Structures are given as structure tokens and as C-alpha cells.
Amino acid sequence: MKDRLLPVGIAGLGSYAPQRVLTNAELAQMVETSDEWIFQRTGIRERRVAAEGEDSGAMGTLAALRAIENAGLEPGDLDLILCATTTPDKPFPSTACRIQDRIGAKRAGGFDLNSACSGFIFALNTAAQFIRTGLKKRVLVIGTETLSRLIDYEDRNTCVLFGDGAGAMVLTPLEDAGRGEYLGGSIHADGGKDDVLEVPAGGSSLPASLETVRNRQHYMVMGGNKVYRFAVSTFVRLVREALEPYGYEELGRIVPHQVNQRIIESALERLDLPKEAAFTNIHKYGNTSAASVPMAFDEAYREGKLPEGKLVCSVAFGAGLSWGHFLLRW
Ligand SMILES: CC(C)(COP(=O)(O)OP(=O)(O)OC[C@H]1O[C@@H](n2cnc3c(N)ncnc32)[C@H](O)[C@@H]1OP(=O)(O)O)[C@@H](O)C(=O)NCCC(=O)NCCS
Known part of the structure; x- marks a missing residue:
């Protein structure tokens, strides 16, 4: 059986970070903290925050388009979209479906996967199995988060740590990807x-x-x-x-x-x-x-x-x- 599993590779990568930068100095005006405390304890100097109306789907869409372009593919080539997020646009429909529509991946099915910070790793492992077994050929995997919408900016224990952004990879059979086995x-x-x-x-x-x-x-x-x-x-x-x-x-x-x-x-x-x-x-x-x-x-x-x-x-x-x-x- 093992001999029949197809080797899988990473065909494309992309990411997106919202424009708005939130610095440690700004946070120090919101809660009792300092740039020095945050940097020494966490290594963080600044983080990004999504604009009003910019949701996880919007950021995931931009990261996805970059990964698809990097793979030398078109959205219509995709068979499946997995979206790892703990901050979906809505309880339903899935953010994967919203991204599918926005990028125009007409042939692709898709679903969300939530395992918080481990989400992308779990989604990539899942995507790889679809390709290994030959069930799907081109799978887009996205990790996208708008954590700023879940953060209490009055709680210094958490507000200094988290930020917003999105990243994506396209997985294909290794012979097509040519890298990242x-x-x-x-x-x-x-x-x-x-x-x-x-x-x-x-x-x-x-x-x-x-x-x-x-x-x-x-x-x-x-x-x-x-x-x-x-x-x-x-x-x-x-x-x-x-x-x-x-x-x-x-x-x-x-x-x-x-x-x-x-x-x-x-x-x-x-x-x-x-x-x-x-x-x-x-x-x-x-x-x-x-x-x-x-x-x-x-x-x-x-x-x-x-x-x-x-x-x-x-x-x-x-x-x-x-x-x-x-x-x-x-
Ligand atoms: C949150 C974290 C940075 C705190 O660092 P720490 O060295 O453990 O600090 P402590 O929680 O022991 O707190 C030490 C003191 O700093 C204070 N403190 C906490 N947050 C603070 C902040 N943002 N600014 C200033 N002081 C702060 C605490 O109140 C405490 O004060 P006290 O001694 O008077 O009670 C650290 O525990 C951490 O990174 N944990 C992992 C969090 C994480 O990564 N979560 C996501 C996982 S996916």
C-alpha cells in the first residue's frame, strides 16, 4: 500500500499582513506595560491589526492569491481549500467557502479547521493525505487570523502578545511542485x-x-x-x-x-x-x-x-x- 502513496511537495507560498502597525509604545498608552517589558519577555516590538471591515477571509484571500501565483497556477486549478482559523468570518458559512468565491476557485471544495495555534500544521498534514492517496491533486492550505477581534485591550496579559495576518501554501504531487517534499x-x-x-x-x-x-x-x-x-x-x-x-x-x-x-x-x-x-x-x-x-x-x-x-x-x-x-x- 505504502508504495502507492504519492510523494507530496510545496508548490507555492504566500502571505499577507495588514497595514496598520500597533507598536509596544502604543500599547503602553492603553495598559500598564512598557516596550522594554514586552520586548524582554516576548521578543515582540510590534504587531499588525486588521482594518475595519478587513476580516480573516479577506486576508486569507490575499495570501492565497500570492501562493497560487508563486505555484504558477490559476485559482481554477485548485481541487480543495483548507482554511485553518480560530477567528472565522462568521460561525458559518466556512471562511474556506468565502475564500473559494473571492479567488474564483470554481472547481474546489473547501472547509475550515480550528485548532488554534496548531491549526495550520494540522491543515497541512490533512492536505498532504489527500494528495498522497491520489484523491486530490492541488490543495490550497491557508492560516488566517483576526485575533485583534478576540483581544481585550484592557488585559495586559494577552493584548501585548497577539496580532493579525494570513499565510498560505499550495500542495501538489512532488513531481509537479519540484520542492519541499x-x-x-x-x-x-x-x-x-x-x-x-x-x-x-x-x-x-x-x-x-x-x-x-x-x-x-x-x-x-x-x-x-x-x-x-x-x-x-x-x-x-x-x-x-x-x-x-x-x-x-x-x-x-x-x-x-x-x-x-x-x-x-x-x-x-x-x-x-x-x-x-x-x-x-x-x-x-x-x-x-x-x-x-x-x-x-x-x-x-x-x-x-x-x-x-x-x-x-x-x-x-x-x-x-x-x-x-x-x-x-x-
Ligand atoms: C505571558 C508571558 C509573556 C508572561 O511572562 P512571564 O515572565 O511569565 O510573566 P508573569 O506572568 O510571571 O508575570 C510577571 C509579572 O509581570 C506582570 N505582567 C504581565 N503582563 C505584563 C505586561 N504586559 N506588562 C507589564 N507587566 C506585565 C505580571 O502581572 C506579573 O506581575 P507581579 O509579579 O506583580 O504579579 C509568558 O508567560 C508567555 O509568553 N507565556 C506564553 C504565552 C503564549 O505564548 N500564549 C500563546 C500560546 S499559542
């Missing part, structure tokens, strides 16, 4: 820790009411320290497991979820890897949840930071709790 990945969860990072209201368990709005329950809440420890140990474990069959000398770059510069550096230290082993752009965008891996990937690619023929590993972790990885040979 998908070597495998993982999808994990521990749903017993759902209160570490959550938006309490707005879903079926606590629908919107005057009271939920009054109690500010539509905003993200986070146990920062618990997430910190979970993220460092999970990062280390995922990279070790992914590289075990190959050896560290094969590693070209880690493109991790842009969670926090300190988390990334502390994990690298434990792995005995230099700072440069990981690509980061968190100083510019903060944590953009499901958009962070494809945004960082696209930037690393454009800056020539993905060494040809070497392994590139992406790891992510987030609400759920959930965590996972994918491994490519670039």
Missing part, C-alpha cells in the same frame, strides 16, 4: 486542559448574551505561565521526534509557531541548537496563531533561509491543548 507530521491533543487558553463565550456552551458581553467573556483568557512551560517542553519533544530518523546534521531550519522569542530560544538551548537554527519574525507580527507558521515560512523562503536539500521542520502548540509538526525536505 513532505516527509510526515503529527497531530496531538490533550483536551483536559481547555481552560489554559480559551474564549469562554460565543459558542454553543455559553452563547452570546448581554451578560456575557458585560462580563467580557468574548475575549481570550490565558494562563501565561502554564502555556509557557507546555510550549517549551513540547517544542523540544516534537523536534527531537521529527529529526530522530535523520540526525541533526540534516537540519536546514526550524520554522516554528511564532509563540514567544523566549520560548523559542529556551527550546533551542535545550536542543543544543544555535539561535539561528530557527527562523523568527515575531518581533514584527507577534503571535498570529494559525497564520504564524505560513507567514514565517513565506518570509524565510523569500529571504533564502530555507537551505536546499535540507530538512525544514515546523512545530506548533496552542489551545486545546493541541500540538503537532510537519517535516519537509526543501
Whole structure:
């Protein structure tokens, strides 16, 4: 059976960040914090915020069009669209359907996938299976987030960390893509820790009411320290497991979820890897949840930071709790 699975590759990459920059200095006028505190604890200098009326679908559309162009394809060539987002445009229809219409991908089916910060990793692993089995040929995978709409700008624990943006990749059979061979990945969860990072209201368990709005329950809440420890140990474990069959000398770059510069550096230290082993752009965008891996990937690619023929590993972790990885040979 295994012999009949088709090798999968990354045919195209693209990303989009909204224009509006929100600096640490501006946040310091909104809550009790400082540029120094935020930068030292997180590595973030600024993040982007979507304009009024600019939603996850709009940003995902722009990232998608760039990835499709980079793949040398037309939207009409796509068979399937997977959209990872925790901030969909509406409860339904899916943001994938809205993007399908906006880009004019007439032949493609599509659906959303929500696993918070691990969303893009899970969506890419899912997309790869469709191609490996021959069920679909050209799959667009998007990570897009408008986290600014879930953030309480009176809560300094969370408002300094997150930003908006979108990233996308087009996956095809390797023989068409010619690069970025998908070597495998993982999808994990521990749903017993759902209160570490959550938006309490707005879903079926606590629908919107005057009271939920009054109690500010539509905003993200986070146990920062618990997430910190979970993220460092999970990062280390995922990279070790992914590289075990190959050896560290094969590693070209880690493109991790842009969670926090300190988390990334502390994990690298434990792995005995230099700072440069990981690509980061968190100083510019903060944590953009499901958009962070494809945004960082696209930037690393454009800056020539993905060494040809070497392994590139992406790891992510987030609400759920959930965590996972994918491994490519670039
Ligand atoms: C949130 C985070 C940056 C806080 O850093 P930390 O070093 O753990 O800081 P602590 O939570 O221990 O807080 C230390 C102090 O700083 C204060 N503080 C918290 N946020 C602050 C802010 N934005 N500005 C200034 N002070 C702040 C706290 O109130 C606390 O004060 P106290 O000692 O008087 O109680 C860190 O825990 C983190 O990055 N966690 C992971 C979060 C994350 O990535 N979530 C998404 C996962 S996908």
C-alpha cells in the first residue's frame, strides 16, 4: 500500500499582513506595560491589526492569491481549500467557502479547521493525505487570523502578545511542485486542559448574551505561565521526534509557531541548537496563531533561509491543548 502513496511537495507560498502597525509604545498608552517589558519577555516590538471591515477571509484571500501565483497556477486549478482559523468570518458559512468565491476557485471544495495555534500544521498534514492517496491533486492550505477581534485591550496579559495576518501554501504531487517534499507530521491533543487558553463565550456552551458581553467573556483568557512551560517542553519533544530518523546534521531550519522569542530560544538551548537554527519574525507580527507558521515560512523562503536539500521542520502548540509538526525536505 505504502508504495502507492504519492510523494507530496510545496508548490507555492504566500502571505499577507495588514497595514496598520500597533507598536509596544502604543500599547503602553492603553495598559500598564512598557516596550522594554514586552520586548524582554516576548521578543515582540510590534504587531499588525486588521482594518475595519478587513476580516480573516479577506486576508486569507490575499495570501492565497500570492501562493497560487508563486505555484504558477490559476485559482481554477485548485481541487480543495483548507482554511485553518480560530477567528472565522462568521460561525458559518466556512471562511474556506468565502475564500473559494473571492479567488474564483470554481472547481474546489473547501472547509475550515480550528485548532488554534496548531491549526495550520494540522491543515497541512490533512492536505498532504489527500494528495498522497491520489484523491486530490492541488490543495490550497491557508492560516488566517483576526485575533485583534478576540483581544481585550484592557488585559495586559494577552493584548501585548497577539496580532493579525494570513499565510498560505499550495500542495501538489512532488513531481509537479519540484520542492519541499513532505516527509510526515503529527497531530496531538490533550483536551483536559481547555481552560489554559480559551474564549469562554460565543459558542454553543455559553452563547452570546448581554451578560456575557458585560462580563467580557468574548475575549481570550490565558494562563501565561502554564502555556509557557507546555510550549517549551513540547517544542523540544516534537523536534527531537521529527529529526530522530535523520540526525541533526540534516537540519536546514526550524520554522516554528511564532509563540514567544523566549520560548523559542529556551527550546533551542535545550536542543543544543544555535539561535539561528530557527527562523523568527515575531518581533514584527507577534503571535498570529494559525497564520504564524505560513507567514514565517513565506518570509524565510523569500529571504533564502530555507537551505536546499535540507530538512525544514515546523512545530506548533496552542489551545486545546493541541500540538503537532510537519517535516519537509526543501
Ligand atoms: C505571558 C508571558 C509573556 C508572561 O511572562 P512571564 O515572565 O511569565 O510573566 P508573569 O506572568 O510571571 O508575570 C510577571 C509579572 O509581570 C506582570 N505582567 C504581565 N503582563 C505584563 C505586561 N504586559 N506588562 C507589564 N507587566 C506585565 C505580571 O502581572 C506579573 O506581575 P507581579 O509579579 O506583580 O504579579 C509568558 O508567560 C508567555 O509568553 N507565556 C506564553 C504565552 C503564549 O505564548 N500564549 C500563546 C500560546 S499559542
